[in-house]
Amino acid sequence: MRNPIAALVLSVCLLAGLVPSAGARGVYGWVEFVELHLGGEALKLKAKLDTGARSSSLDAVDVQPFERDGKRWVRFRLNLPGAKRSAPLEEPIVRYVRIKRHKGPYDRRPMIRLQICLGDELRSVDVNLTNRGRFIYPLLLGRRALTGLAVVDPARTFQRAPRCAASPNGE
Template identity: 30%
Template structure:
């Protein structure tokens, strides 16, 4: 049975449980094809023949500073918002919104000027959500998630 579409606002709060990153503010962007995590640094490290990505996330909009390591990733070419192509690493991990866990891809981008640490694009939204830009934090309100304060 097909699930009904949820209404999602312009912003919300989500969890990335496999990365151990919780109560993270997200921005919905129906103009972006893919979702992105905004990282301060992404470092490719090889240990004993195994490639790892070390990802450093700055505190933004109340999301805590965070660090994680992934071994399941790929590198792809993404066209940024200015139309310029750039190489980015892409990871696949679940995001929890509206009480459901959705496995999706995120490109990792060093975009210091971005206000929100996570951008949700069309591939995640399609056949799951209807965007109402007049609303905010509908999933967070329903599931008692609130952004955490920055930790110094």
């Protein structure tokens, strides 16, 4: 840390157990590079680590729920900055989530489960699909995804590059 007083306060808080670090595997900045393991590819992109958000969101367009063999699925395209329009992806829907919007009614979004690499940790994360085109970061990781994995330092960015190797079964 650049501020020695802040470093001392953080150290004392950690020693006193005032900072929720139990189970956390590292300190991350509020913006980090992550890898999404989706559609047989590992895509590197920027993510905002937002402890104020409960759930995680991925920037997607052309989101179309459908049924396959009696199960709920969704077809969508990733909406990544600077990238050509992606090929459609299809994933099973884990559930739907209602997101409170600042203005207007709740937004109902499909959630899918993705493998995400943050630092050296590969884990399954449920993300809802929504058009995040007006935001800077295409992926927002909320509290549920960060619990037990990360302590977020809002004064830092890009602390740990993604370094995961997917297991043979794709998880």
